[in-house]
Structure formats: structure tokens, C-alpha cells
Amino acid sequence: MLGSGIIKGMVETARNFVGSYIDENRLVTVEYPEERLPLKEASRNFPFLVYDGDDAAKGLRCVACQICEKECPPQCIYIIKDTAKKPDYIGKMQLQPKVFDIDLSVCMSCQICVEVCPFEAIKMDTEYELSTSDRFEGLLLHKEDLWKSNQYYHKIHPTEAAEVDARLAEEKAKAEAKAKADAEAKAKAAAEARAKAAVPVPAPTPSPTPQPVKTA
Ligand code: SF4
Numbered sequence: 001m002l003g004s005g006i007i008k009g010m011v012e013t014a015r016n017f018v019g020s021y022i023d024e025n026r027l028v029t030v031e032y033p034e035e036r037l038p039l040k041e042a043s044r045n046f047p048f049l050v051y052d053g054d055d056a057a058k059g060l061r062c063v064a065c066q067i068c069e070k071e072c073p074p075q076c077i078y079i080i081k082d083t084a085k086k087p088d089y090i091g092k093m094q095l096q097p098k099v100f101d102i103d104l105s106v107c108m109s110c111q112i113c114v115e116v117c118p119f120e121a122i123k124m125d126t127e128y129e130l131s132t133s134d135r136f137e138g139l140l141l142h143k144e145d146l147w148k149s150n151q152y153y154h155k156i157h158p159t160e161a162a163e164v165d166a167r168l169a170e171e172k173a174k175a176e177a178k179a180k181a182d183a184e185a186k187a188k189a190a191a192e193a194r195a196k197a198a199v200p201v202p203a204p205t206p207s208p209t210p211q212p213v214k215t216a
């Protein structure tokens, strides 16, 4: 029947409206901003940069590879590489971002930057109260506005953050085992080379003394 969907919707609204006086679960709205609904773990709004430890500048996971900058559909990430290097989570020396900006007014919360990042360095925040009256500088978030601790990441996305930590720990253990095996192989090769160099060279056999030729 034409319009049956609208009638069903209105009946549902009426049931919730009347029902909300006797059952709190039917009350689907809250008086925002005094009241807020708890956010779902999978909710997302805007990216942030994860750092490990207590020092944001030192612990920033981002290595300024610029993959997210290239892949961001509306091109709202802007990165300048620093010249100094610092060790990443497996101890490999990597660059770091000197500038890392995201334009909040352009970001469409697609999460592609998160999906392409090979270093688990950028994640989606659940913070949604980001409006400001400053249309320009206020909407351009810099590295210092974007960095947040791994503890914060655990607080907003506990399941995902635990999986990431486990994966990073596994990769770190693998890298350490490989470095140890490489060092052992190198030491063994050096010991073999030293042993080879120490083998005494046999003295040359003296050639027979030439005999005088007898003449008739
Ligand atoms: S969420 Fe999407 S639009 Fe926003 S910075 Fe990441 S890739 Fe760009």
C-alpha cells in the first residue's frame, strides 16, 4: 500500500513516545550537552597521531613516510620531513615529521590515512566537539595538537589498541631475534677468518744441492 512505510514509522514513533513514560529504554534522546550518550568503541571522527612513552616528541610513531599524505582523498594532510632521525619501535633509525598538519575543515573522516599507515602511527579519534569560531588557523591542526598517547588510544579503542600492541611486540621480537642471529653469524665468520689466518704456513722444502758434473 502506498505510504505504508510512513505509517509504520509513525506508529513506531508513537510507541516510543508513549512508552518512554513507563520504560526508560524507550527514551532514545538525551538532553545534550548536559547529557551525552556513551560512545561506541568503533566510533570515529578525526585522526590523531599516536606516541609511545611519556614524551610525545620522542615517542611519536610517525616516520614521515608521507604515504597517508599521498593517499588522503581530499588532500588535507601536509607533512614536511625533519632532517634528524630517531629509532622507530624496532630500533631502526627513521625520519620524523617536522610539520604534520591536518585541515579539519576538509577531512571527511574516511580513515584511509589509518588504513595505509605501515607504522600504526595514525588512528581515528572519537572526539567530536571540535567546532570553533576561527575558520582558518583554528581548523588547521598541527603535530602538537594531533599527538596523543598510546594510553589514550587504549582508552577510546581498547580492543583495537591491544591488537596493535601485540602486533608491534611480535614484530619487535622478530627484529631482535634476526639482529641477534645476524650478529652471531658475523661473529662466527670473523672467528673462522681469524682461525684461518693463524694456521702456520708449512716451510718450503729445500731443493736438492746440485751435484758436480763428472767429465770423462
Ligand atoms: S580521515 Fe580521510 S580525509 Fe581525513 S585525513 Fe584521513 S585520509 Fe584524509
Ligand code: SF4
Binding pocket: 061, 062, 063, 064, 065, 066, 067, 068, 069, 079, 116, 117, 118, 119, 120, 121, 122
Ligand atoms: S602517519 Fe603513518 S603513513 Fe602518515 S607519514 Fe606518519 S608513518 Fe607515514
